[in-house]
Amino acid sequence: MLKIGNIELKNRVVLAPMAGVCNPAFRLIAKEFGTGLVCAEMVSDKAILHGNKRTMEMLYVDEREKPLSLQIFGGDRKSLVEAAKVVDQQTNADIIDINMGCPVPKVTKCDAGARWLLDPNKIYEMVSAVVEAVEKPVTVKMRIGWDSEHVFAVENAQAVERAGGKAVSVHGRTREQLYTGTANWDIIRDVKQAVTIPVIGNGDVFTPEDAQKLLEHTGCDGVMIGRGALGNPWMLYRTVHYLTTGELLSDPTPREKMDVAILHMDRLVNLKGEAVAVREMRKHLAWYLKGVPGAARVKDVIMEETTRDKMVRILADFVESLGEKSETPVAAAASNRDEAVYH
Numbered sequence: 001m002l003k004i005g006n007i008e009l010k011n012r013v014v015l016a017p018m019a020g021v022c023n024p025a026f027r028l029i030a031k032e033f034g035t036g037l038v039c040a041e042m043v044s045d046k047a048i049l050h051g052n053k054r055t056m057e058m059l060y061v062d063e064r065e066k067p068l069s070l071q072i073f074g075g076d077r078k079s080l081v082e083a084a085k086v087v088d089q090q091t092n093a094d095i096i097d098i099n100m101g102c103p104v105p106k107v108t109k110c111d112a113g114a115r116w117l118l119d120p121n122k123i124y125e126m127v128s129a130v131v132e133a134v135e136k137p138v139t140v141k142m143r144i145g146w147d148s149e150h151v152f153a154v155e156n157a158q159a160v161e162r163a164g165g166k167a168v169s170v171h172g173r174t175r176e177q178l179y180t181g182t183a184n185w186d187i188i189r190d191v192k193q194a195v196t197i198p199v200i201g202n203g204d205v206f207t208p209e210d211a212q213k214l215l216e217h218t219g220c221d222g223v224m225i226g227r228g229a230l231g232n233p234w235m236l237y238r239t240v241h242y243l244t245t246g247e248l249l250s251d252p253t254p255r256e257k258m259d260v261a262i263l264h265m266d267r268l269v270n271l272k273g274e275a276v277a278v279r280e281m282r283k284h285l286a287w288y289l290k291g292v293p294g295a296a297r298v299k300d301v302i303m304e305e306t307t308r309d310k311m312v313r314i315l316a317d318f319v320e321s322l323g324e325k326s327e328t329p330v331a332a333a334a335s336n337r338d339e340a341v342y343h
């Protein structure tokens with residue numbers, strides 16, 4: 001069983017932190033689909049200390065999402081520590097994760113995110129300072145290196161371990177690669193062999209079989225799934241099921257997809273209000289509709305809509321036109337969920 005500090009996970013499947021995606025609406029769906037640990041989108045230390053309404057909403061954790069890891073980023077020791085204390089003392093999160101992989105210049109210019117990958121000493125200092133200041137377990141999520149010339153994944157993970165970090169997640173790409181090329185699972189394996197804390201492997205897991213392969217190849221304690229779950233939380237459920245039983249469940253039917261898309265939208269409406277939810281939902285609907293036969297015509301129309309009801313009507317008519325029932329085991333899991341209301 002995967003244990004991070006004192007937090008026991010019921011399985012080895014982790015939903016990756018994804019900005020603009022991993023808010024309570026999607027995280028709860030991921031949890032209902034059996035995911036062992038869900039990660040929240042990254043939040044800046046400065047924003048937490050500033051305490052504006054939107055940031056404080058980003059720190060909200062529903063009891064049903066637990067265990068949950070909340071990710072912070074920053075470049076200045078004092079403010080990172082202070083922000084970590086806020087997460088420690090004022091949120092319902094179980095784990096405090098530090099972002100060491102964000103590649104965007106706005107973040108790296110502030111000496112935060114992937115910038116740390118060049119300096120194991122800084123990693124040690126920053127992680128030690130946070131560990132000393134908080135009660136909750138501290139983890140780090142990192143890329144394997146800054147660029148192909150600076151791949152310090154092993155040294156960096158060892159610095160995290162020495163500093164008292166309780167686990168490390170490793171995305172098998174450098175900062176320079178962004179999302180191009182393939183994730184290097186060999187280096188994730190090197191990290192796993194070099195530390196004793198749990199290592200969670202990440203990168204290019206799009207099917208349950210990929211998850212199994214990553215775990216076998218790297219010897220990792222857990223597998224983290226990001227893009228494979230976009231518009232496809234079934235991927236999480238199918239992976240948990242495959243890793244536990246060896247059985248490969250079929251993909252969801254279009255009706256199942258639309259049912260969950262509507263649930264997702266309704267939770268976003270509760271969370272953020274209709275205007276924001278509808279805007280945010282456009283990208284999710286594009287993901288949910290990806291690969292659904294005949295969905296191209298619906299996609300174009302739905303992107304123009306500005307209300308929840310109109311979007312739902314289009315989805316309902318589309319599903320009706322397909323005339324299928326949802327009866328697969330995944331549908332049963334989805335229909336067992338209860339309603340979430342966030343205020």
Ligand SMILES: Cc1cc2nc3c(=O)[nH]c(=O)nc-3n(C[C@H](O)[C@H](O)[C@H](O)COP(=O)(O)O)c2cc1C
Nearest residue numbers: 016017018019041042141171203204205225226227
């Ligand atoms: C839309 C999006 C947002 C992301 N936001 C974050 C983030 O907030 N924090 C983080 O550590 N990684 C973030 N990532 C990176 C993912 O957590 C993950 O490391 C990466 O997508 C590789 O995993 P995958 O191949 O399973 O997608 C993001 C990725 C995507 C696609």
